[in-house]
Amino acid sequence: MALPYLLLCSSMLLLLVGSNWKAAARTVPVEYLYPPYNLTYFSFVDTNGVFLRSPNATFSAAVYGTSDDTQTRFFFSILHDVSRTPVWTATAGATLLMQSVLLSLTTSGLALTDPYDHSATWSTPAALAAPVTALRLLDTGELALLDAANGTLWSSFHDPTDTLLHGHALPVGVPLTAAVSDHNLSPGAYRLILTATDALLQWQTSTNGSFVTYWALSSDAASVQQSNRTVHSMMVNASGIYLLADNDIDTVFTLLFTDSSTSNKLLKVDPSGRLRALSMASSRTAARATLPTVWAAPVSDCDLPLPCGSLGLCTPVNNASSCKCPGAFSTHTTGGCSPADGSALPVPAQTCLANNASSPSSEKAAPYSYMSLGDDVGYFGSKFAVPVTADDALPACRDLCSANCSCVGFLYKNSSGSCFLLHDQIGSVVRATTDVAAGFIKTLQPPPSSPGHGESSALSSITIIFGIVLPTLAAVVITFLLYVLAVQWLKKRRGGLDGGKKKKKKKKKHGRHGRGSSWFMMMSLSSSRASSNASSEKGGDSEEDDDEDDEILIPGLPARFTFADLEKATKGFKSEIGSGGFGSVYRGELPDRTTVAVKRMNNLGSQGRREFLTEIAVIGNVHHVNLVKLRGICADQSRQLILVYEFMSRGSLDQSLFLSRSSTGANKKNVLLEWSERLGVCVGAARGLAYLHAGCDRKILHCDVKPENILLDDRGGVKIADFGLAKLLSPEQSGLFTTMRGTRGYLAPEWLTNAPVTDKADVYSFGMVLLEIVRGSKNSRLLQQQQPDEEDTGSTSSDGRCGGSNYFPAVALEVHEEGGRRYVELVDPRLEGRANAAEVARVVRVALCCLHEDASLRPAMTAVAAMLDGSMEVCEPRKEQLAYLRIYGRGTVAGGASSSWSAPSCVSAQQLSAPR
Template structure:
């Protein structure tokens, strides 16, 4: 009995010695970098420096090359010096900062009785029965340690860098089907975007990634069988520590360390020998190269980095190809790249015997912005090109279309301009002083008389023609309240406010008065400036703004009255669908109106909410665009803008949900969605139709691919060529990549039949939703 007691006591003492117990009431602060250590001293849990503050995590304090293996709330801002980490008497592991609410580090089902930093590198919380109720091994960040595993649907996410441990761009994910895959987080979770796959699909639902104490990295299936070994587990050290980490560059590596304080980590295995393999490492239009073992991103000739300080964001062309239809072939050239591969699907592939023949094919095609020649095949592409990287054995040539600038002509024109400028200065100096004053006086008198004359005509005569020609008028709130009979005749509601019917100009003029919510500039001056911009937009396919009211918190707009409701009423609520030719004319009218907003009015305007409800019909059945200018305006010295998501669900372009620039192409996307609705006289999404027709855009593409466009317009007689043309335009407009969508000017030319339309590719969003990825 005594022998058994001594044996049990020895076992218990050894178990206790494996880790130190942390009791309720224990706390840490960033001062002097305090931490809770494992019994061996190899692992520490507590505060460590990060950026201009601190983070909470697990690291190895005895190794000179500090290595963080786990971070709590890794994407939170750095912590200040006044932070405190405490295992409180209520059994919660809590972070407290002065002036902030307490934050839990661990979500636990019941109070913890103690905690411990184990020699395995696992920090755990125990309940009153000494059972683990929470552990860091269940919530890995970018690293797993021996004894830890990665289960189905769990992932490791890389850090931004070796020093900043916030979530980075790449992930190692254990999929439910048994495949271990690597991907860039910004791209969809489907096989086309994986840059490394374990090829262990169909091995069961519970495959796990494991690392043992000998450095063996392997996959186990549901029955505990080793289905793939990634590393052989051999090392030159007699005693070593191991970790497997997805590094900031997107490569998964196994490291070993001999526990000598002054030694470095040794790499035992890596998922790829090519540092350019991670998908999207250099962003769109850029390509990845490795120089002296260092990864570098480069732009093709004719392109510039979006941000020189963040080259991984990609490149943009430094000239536009939107107006290629008006450029002679002789004035275009190609920049040529050898040995760069791209992971991008061409919209057209054709046999080509030589590189020169491929270049000519792209030159003849206005929509071809790049051509890739390989193995006597020529692939024609729209920009952007994606996932470019240098090939070890060059076998691919890329031609990227560029515009030639005649430097001789440019220099000569510049010299002539300088000569004329010098002469003109002498003449101008003597003339300006005498003419400016006189011109200002005359202009002031005429402008004043013109405004007074117009105002008198509007208020006293009620003449409609004079009303149309007058400058934008400022109305009093009481005047509009009276005109709408105290805002009783409501005729519509929208994203920007409520619309009422009113009568002004001595009862002779019906108008639509929109009462705005808080959607425009708050100051009176800013509001008036926006109204002036809208007031200067005059086009037969735009609803005319007559005036506005800014009276305290009351902001109202006075528009021409459109008696036939909206296009939505016309298409979806009318008992009889509009005739086919009528629909074509409506589509053209709307496109011409958007062209005016984008390219022809004084201040370029992005509408941001093109949809049938914002297209109004006048007494002649003509379509006019409403609510333009109420979203953010694009000033002439800007080419793009970032802003919060605007628009209506179902018509919003994909770039609103990413960090891509917002340009006029968001209106092209919305127009494309609406054009398909005009063609089919039905909503974007309709749950009252067969399952394969619920999403209109997807169904339209399926019919186009199957050459069954007649299914879209049953019981209607239309010319097949016209129907196909409109469908092609709609499908090009809703491409996910903004650069793949045509400009609205080209949309009008396509609709009119002026230019040929190549077959559109399937927008990636369709293929994503339809792809069966269960095997990857």
């Protein structure tokens, strides 16, 4: 009897415990949780981690556990209750331990607490507007802290993670960041970000915040553009995705799902980097099924950054893909591919750090070589990237990568000559049949392997001593002896030639023109001035000092000329080819028969010297086919400041562009520019500016872009010149505040409002230049007094009048607003219709985009160059960003017309900087 009685008692006890567990499971709070409330592992061990449900049990708040082969992680998450799909996660990567107090709700907010030191690993903002009275979970998936009046103090919608829920508007600039994996909900490398014009999927390639775009909603085949307004927010519902305009009425883009169900949808960026729309329709009696995907982008695996690991070759196969390594690469043990010859891939962060730590005297180029990925490859990142150069040779593209420590490879398209640099981290490449490129990866040769440790040390010492040190010392001694003998011979020769008299002139020198350091240049100039001053103070001859100074050569500097050299080259500075407030430019001929342009600075004040040094610092360090070359400098004891440039036979653009009818053809050099030549000028000048902005180690702002500073030659060469007002930005600078610099008629609005000035100021000036190239005259007739006989046959607008003359940018805007059918009417009437209508439309639209009042909405110069040469689609000018042109044209700003900036509307030819 004892045994059956014991079994009965045990059964009743189990039933009682089971009923208590079920009762506990049924007592999960619904919608509200009130402080103070401490949640521990034992509080919800029998509720699968759930501690709060929404009213209809659509969503639940839980401590969510995930497991993989290595460990189990726990996260505080909001889940779609039936599918257990996380839609929001509170932690920033910390793994929770299921011990002690995990989650606490107080009147100060919600916090996750470390069980060991009781410090908060995550919490809601510390300074809430009022005490917390409740935690609320809605059927929309929103978790919110409420005050006594049910006002929201904090919401999970304010800080989304990887999911956009129905009814939640995602604002511009707030990202959805994918999780590392399905088992690790910490933030990963992929994100969806909303901009003022589009929604983009991006891959973070470095820890410093560099992102590469690989999908845009506007480029999706299912998207439809409905408005040109600025994007304000993004929403998803049962039917599709919507980018809403800033007026809360219009829709900028719509993307409709093919799924016809009326169930709500959510958008999630998954760990692979794909954006998915998931249907929330599911049966509550069904097992924990994954939410079905109704739409995904990008469609092809090969359009993702890492479908085959780093450097893996992805080949599309029907609706799937296959992976292998390119021919010269082999599978790496950690995934992806690596060079089969054992060479190493450089680590950009370490390489840049090493380069920055190097002194100029000891800095040496890294022993880079390049390994080919093949000639028929594509890369996900190049679809939305702007090439750093276009219509250039492959070696130039390679040199740009070699000069950039963060560059790990490059793509070169033979069809367009476009160059794309790959920075920081390389994704997979794809086998392509269209838009193909040649891919090259930067590699470092591994150090040679050595024998045993002891043998290696001894062998290395012997090799160093007998193979390197002794031959080097011998070479140095021999060179020194030869040098001494040569000096003695020269001195004897001089003594014979001069009859024992002291020399009164320095020996002429012509150094090599090459890449140099602006710091060395300025130090050289300063030392030159100091030595001349010291000589004059001594009052005696300084033959010995001068001779020693002549022996000083700083590698990389332009040639150093004496004043006498250039006086002879220019025949006494008689052949003047240009002049301005800075001084004059003369044509000269060097002893090697090279024709040069000699720029003699007349303004010797502090501003003149500053512009002189700026010009050397900028143009002496950059080399591009569309930037004028600095052949040499002169800064001798006579305090003459002279720059020597390559000679451009057709002079500046304004001389060929702003010709009156009577002068056309009068000067053979200044013949009328045909349309094809004008388009070439547009493209060449854009590429030169793009190089200054994006191709140099330091971003350079020209600050005075105008036709007078664009030079031409008889062979179609186009070069940007005059860098006296240029500004060099350090890597950490994005903008600058500075005194106004530039020329009226080309000044961007931000110069006049004390707003931060960036490279977009050059973009604005270039937009003005583009319109002048199209029309063949100054944008405001009052700015060009030398064209009294030019007839105005272009469109007129009462809104575009400026003191009785048409303000051409306002006329161009009016033509654009009419649908662009009359673009060709804007062309210089002297061309008599000899212009390609499609090319004219392209140039005018690009120019208007450059003139957007908001600098952030202007395209970068790299994009401008790509749009002008046809390798990139032209952006759509935003009419609301160009309305100020009418006010500028009417000349009513000073009269109180509303505008976000104020400028003199109708101005004379007087400039803020002198003519250049």
